[in-house]
Amino acid sequence: MKVRPSLLVETGARTMVPTLLVVSAFLLVVGHDSPGGGFVGGLLAGGALLVVFLSGGRAAVTSMLPVPAGAILGAGIMTAVATAIGGLVFGRALLDAGKLEIDAGWFGSWSVGSALLFDVGVFLVVVGLVSTVLLQLGDPEEREE
Amino acid sequence: MTTVVSLLVAVPLVAVGLALVLPSLALRRAVSMAASLASLVLSVIVLVSVDGGDAISVAVGGWTAPIGIQLVADRFAGLMLAVSSTALFGVLAYAVGQRDTDDAFPAFHATYHALAAGVALAFLTGDLFTLFVAFEIMLTASYVLITHRSEAAQVRSTMTYVVVGLVASGLFLIGIGLAYAATGTVNLIEMADRLGDVDSGTRAGIGWLFFMVFGIKAAIFPLFFWLPDSYPTAVTPVTAIFAGLLTKVGVYAIVRTQTLLFPSDGPSTFILIIAGLTMVIGVLGAIAQGDIKRILSFHIISQIGYMIMGLGFFTVAGLAAAIVFIVHQVIVKTVMFLVGGLVETSSGTGRLRDVSGVLHRYPVIAVLFLPAALSLAGLPPFSGFVGKLALVQAGFSAGQWIVVGVSLFASILTLFSMTKIWAGAFWGSPTTNLTRRPGRAMVAATGGLVAVSLFIAFAGQPLLEVATRAAQDLLTGGAVTIGGS
Structure with missing residues (x-):
């Protein structure tokens, strides 16, 4: 028998999940120069997925992910390794970092490091891993196999 | 070259990512094989380059050591990389040919390449902490590979494997902490310089802690108990690559740390005693078993003793012999388990009691088994003979008669237990359970590795020369400096 989660959890999830995702994206972006980064951001996004799982079960998590969890994990590893190899392509060392200075007029000038791309990879790996764990191990009674 | x-x-690592993203099994297989072949070609290029010239040093991220992480490819690392990627490619071809392994376990290719990445990093790193990371990548992948068939019996026996692995990793981390406290660096070359000034008692303590940690991974006496219980429970390709590679990465780490960080002036009696006990206890364990994979698992332990013996002499000849022996073992041990898998595939069992007459029914399996088994026992003209002869000569010139005698005794027992498999499974009248002909691709993959093992015997002299140069590098501190090559 499937038990519906309490009203509190469902309503709470509705406001918590978007907030958590925005904060996790913020942590990811500022991570290069300030506290944060792909791993922390990924864990927070994973936490958001956990809240979704608690309020809506496997189905809610699956419908929230655009692609299978394993593919997110793989895409993350490839992004991170691509950044590492990027150093080689530009004739530098493995994992060497580059920086792009953007002058956006009114919005100020930003510097975007290739470390951000690496962090995006880490972020995806963590999110992919958390969702794989949730889908594989969470709530065994609901498993289809 | 960097x-x-x-x-x-x-x-x-790219292969790991692709294997997770690609939706169809056929594509995953193709990418996986291509990546493995590419690694093989690259590692041979590196070996040829480092043997002809200087060692290659890479400053990861453009940060020179000791601030950054250094990757170092010298002759020893080059040899290990070449032989390990050969074994990895052969076993992958077997697994793809077998079809069950990656059918039943969608993430097989991703995990397999994660293991390969860990092994490559372990051979290349010039930094103690990165060695820890490499071991963790390798072991975490191995935990997944060994436990994925989650049946009760398998989970029970692999629990030991996982727990022992975690304990060893914990001790390793403590060792790194102690070494860092004593020297203020984790870069291996800088650490080797600074350890000279460290109090000899502290130095010896750290040295033996590392010997124990890598000894657990390498399954030397008395730290081998986890191996024969856990390895045979996995599927054949997984057992084969574990048997061929994982313990040898442990031996590599022992050789690397003992020669670079804790060099000994003369033969180390302690290491030689451990080596002798490992050989004898391992082979005695093998004789007592009645299952092909369990017999072979005990032989892994026994053969580790020979490698440690070569290290224990602390001479160029001894180390060179040990390196040749490791190269031979990686291939032959892998082949033995693949052949064991072929017997299991054809009959459904690996118990010597329940299968006989393979020779008459499927002679091709016997043809593959014989050279590998004789090579394992060290008979000429096979590859084991080259390694053992070099070891015995090194032992004589170091004046270590007793341990050499023990090693020859263990060799005779090895031959005995090989004849036990031969007489049990291959001779006699064919049993009725011999019904499934092993797939062509599996036989071809095994045959390819047998050919490599014959090639090692054929190229024994050049190989020994490369190994001698590698051993000279190891004992003289090599040509590698911090941050440069």
Whole structure:
């Protein structure tokens, strides 16, 4: 028998999940120069997925992910390794970092490091891993196999 | 060349990502095989390059050591990389040919390449902490590979494997902490310089802690108990690559740390005693078993003793012999388990009691088994003979008669237990359970590795020369400096 989660959890999830995702994206972006980064951001996004799982079960998590969890994990590893190899392509060392200075007029000038791309990879790996764990191990009674 | 060395770690990781993203099994197989072949080619290029010239040093991220992480490819690392990627490619071809392994376990290719990346990083790193990371990548992948068939019996026996692995990792981390406290660095070359000033008692303590940690991974006496219980429970390709590679990465780490960080002036009696006990206890364990994979698992332990013996002499000849022996073992041990798997595939069992007459029913399996088994026992003209002869000669010139005698005794027992498998499974009248002909691709993959093992015997002299140069590098501190090559 499937038990519906309490009203509190469902309503709470509705406001918590978007907030958590925005904060996790913020942590990811500022991570290069300030506290944060792909791993922390990924864990927070994973936490958001956990809240979704608690309020809506496997189905809610699956419908929230655009692609299978394993593919997110793989895409993350490839992004991170691509950044590492990027150093080689530009004739530098493995994992060497580059920086792009953007002058956006009114919005100020930003510097975007290739470390951000690496962090995006880490972020995806963590999110992919958390969702794989949730889908594989969470709530065994609901498993289809 | 630094690019090629970097790619040796990067290529398997790209394969991990692709194997997770690609939706169809056929595509995953193709990418996986291509990546493995690419690693093989790259590692041979690196070996040829480092043997002809200087060792290659890579400053990861453009940060020179000791601030950054250094990857170092010298002759020893080059040899290990070449032989390990050969074994990895052969076993992957077997697994793809077998079809069950990656059918039943969608993430097989991703995990397999994660293991390959860990192994490559372990051979290449010039930094103690990165060695820890490499071991963790390798072991975490191995935990997944060994437990994925989650049946009760398998989970029970692999629990030991996982727990022992975690304990060893914990001790390793403590060792790194102690070494860092004593020297203020984790870069191996800088650490080797500074350890000279450290109090000899502290130095010996750290040295034996590392010997124990890597000894657990390498399954030396008395730290081998986890191996024979856990390895045979996995599927054949997984057992084969574990048997061929994982313990040898432990031996590599022992040789690397003992020669670079804790060199001994003369033969180390302690290491030689451990080596002798490992050989004898391992082979005695093998004789008592009645299952092909369990017999072979005990032989892994026994053969580790020979490698440790070569290290224990602390001479160029001894180390060179040990290196040749490791190269031979990686291939032959892998082949033995693959052949064991072929017997199991054809009959459904690996118990010597329940299968006989393979020779008459499927002679091709016997043809593959014989050279590998004789090589394992060390008979000429096979590859084991080259390694053992070099070890015995090194032992004589170091004046270590007793341990050499023990090693020859263990060799005779090895031959005995090989004849036990031969007489049990291959001779006699064919049993009725011999019904499934092993697939062509599996036989071809095994045959390819047998050919490599014959080639090692054929190229024994050049191999010994390369190994001698590698051993000279190891004992003289090599040509590698911090941050440069």
